[in-house]
C-alpha cells in the first residue's frame with residue numbers, strides 16, 4: 001500500500017467518532033465548497049465525512065495514480081485495455097465531429113457512416129417507408145443481454161416522454177419465459193427484431209434470436225427481412241441470414257457495457273428518433289469535454305470517483321446504493337451494476353499482481369420513494385452504513401402533476417437529511433414521553449426509535465431528465481468507473497470473471513439432457529439427477 005493510501009486511512013482513523021453535521025458547524029461554507037458542477041449537473045457531496053484534509057489527500061491520490069495521463073491516453077485511442085490489446089473509444093461514438101486515430105488510422109469516417117445509416121434506417125421505420133410484411137412496424141424487439149440490453153433498455157425507459165416511435169420491447173434472459181411473455185400479443189408481420197450482440201455468439205441472445213426467427217417464420221415468408229443485427233462480428237450476422245443493409249457494425253474498441261452510444265442504441269433511436277438520440281450523444285460529449293478539461297478538484301467524474309473510493313476503500317463500507325428519485329430511472333441501478341461491477345470487480349492489478357486495496361463495491365438500488373418502504377429501514381438503523389447516492393431532477397415532465405414532483409423531491413432531501421442527522425436517545429425519549437410512556441417501558445421503546453445518523457450520502461441534481469441530461473449522466477458514471485479503475489490500478493475494460501460460468505454451463509447442459517455423466521462435483525451431479533427426475 002502506498003504512502004497516500006496509508007495517510008488516507010490514518011486520517012479516517014483520526015476522525016474517530018466526529019460527525020458529518022459537525023463539519024457543517026465548523027465550516028459555514030461547506031455546502032457550497034462541496035458542490036461540484038458540470039454544464040447544469042450539480043453534485044453535492046457535502047453530507048460525507050470528507051473534510052478538507054481528506055479531500056486534498058484524495059485529489060493527491062488521483063494525481064499520483066496518473067488519472068490525467070490515463071484519461072488522455074484513453075481519449076487518444078491508445079490500447080489501454082491491455083489484457084485484450086484494445087483501445088477504449090466509446091467516447092468516439094458521441095463526438096461525431098472529432099477525429100481519433102487507432103494505429104495511425106482515423107476511425108471517425110466509419111463511425112460517422114454507420115451513424116448516418118442507422119439514422120436513415122430509423123427514419124424509414126418511423127415514417128413507414130420501411131415496412132414489415134404485414135404493414136407498418138408497430139413493435140421492435142431488442143434481443144441482447146448485458147451491455148447489449150441494459151443500456152438501451154435503461155435509456156428507453158428513462159426517455160419515455162420522448163418516445164414517439166414504435167413500441168419497444170427487450171428480451172435478454174435465456175429463460176423461455178422472457179421471450180414467450182414478450183412475443184405474446186405481438187403481430188410477427190409488423191414486428192422488427194433486433195439481434196444485439198457484439199460477439200454474435202452469446203448463447204442467451206443466439207437462442208432467443210433463433211426462437212424469434214421461428215416465431216416469425218410461422219407468419220411471414222421471409223423472416224430474415226424483419227431482422228436487424230448490431231454486432232462487431234459482421235460475418236456471423238450474414239451466416240444468420242441478415243442482409244448487410246440491416247447490419248450495423250462497430251469496432252472491438254467499444255466495450256459491451258459502454259456500447260449504448262452506437263449501433264447497440266438503435267432501439268433507443270427507433271423509440272425517440274435520430275434527433276433526440278443525437279441530443280443524448282451531445283450530452284455524453286459535453287461530459288467528456290468537462291472530464292478532459294476541468295481541473296481535478298472541480299472535475300465531476302473525478303469527485304464522484306473519489307467519494308466512492310473514500311467510502312469503499314478508505315471507510316470500508318461494502319456496498320453503495322444508487323437511489324434515483326425518478327421512476328423512469330428504474331433500470332439505472334441495474335445498468336450501473338454491470339457498468340461498475342463488471343468493470344471494477346477485479347482482484348488483480350493490470351500487471352497481474354494482487355490488488356492491495358479492495359476492488360469495486362457492490363452496487364445496488366431502486367427508485368425512491370419505493371425503496372423507502374422496502375430497504376431504507378436497514379439504511380437508517382442497520383449496523384453497516386450504506387453510502388447513498390441520490391439522483392433528483394428539479395422538474396418532472398408532468399406539469400399537471402407538479403405537486404407529485406414536489407413531494408418526490410421533498411422525500412429525497414428529507415432522506416439525506418435524516419441519514420445525516422439521525423435521532424438521539426434523548427429526542428426519542430422525549431417522543432415517548434409525549435406519548436405518555438414512562439419508566440423502563442419508555443426506555444425500551446425509545447431505544448428502538450433511535451437513528452444513529454452520521455450516514456453519508458450524495459445528491460446528483462439535474463434540471464430535468466432530457467435526452468441531453470441522460471447522456472451527461474451516463475457518461476459521468478462511465479468516467480467515474482474509469483477513474484476508480486485507474487486509482488485501483490486495474491483494467492476496467494475486460495471481464496474475464498464471466499467466462500468460467502459460461503464454459504461450465506456448456507458442460508452441464510449434456511448432463512441435464514442425460515447425454516453425459518461424470519466430470520462434475522457431487523453436488524452438481526446430484527442436483528442434475530434431481531432435475532432429470534423431476535422433469536420425468
Ligand SMILES: O=P(O)(O)OC[C@H]1O[C@](O)(CO)[C@@H](O)[C@@H]1O
Nearest residue numbers: 146147148197198199202256498
Ligand atoms: O454483446 P454480447 O457479445 O452478446 O455480450 C453481452 C454481454 O456479455 C458479456 O460479455 C459478459 O457477460 C458482457 O460484457 C456483454 O455486455
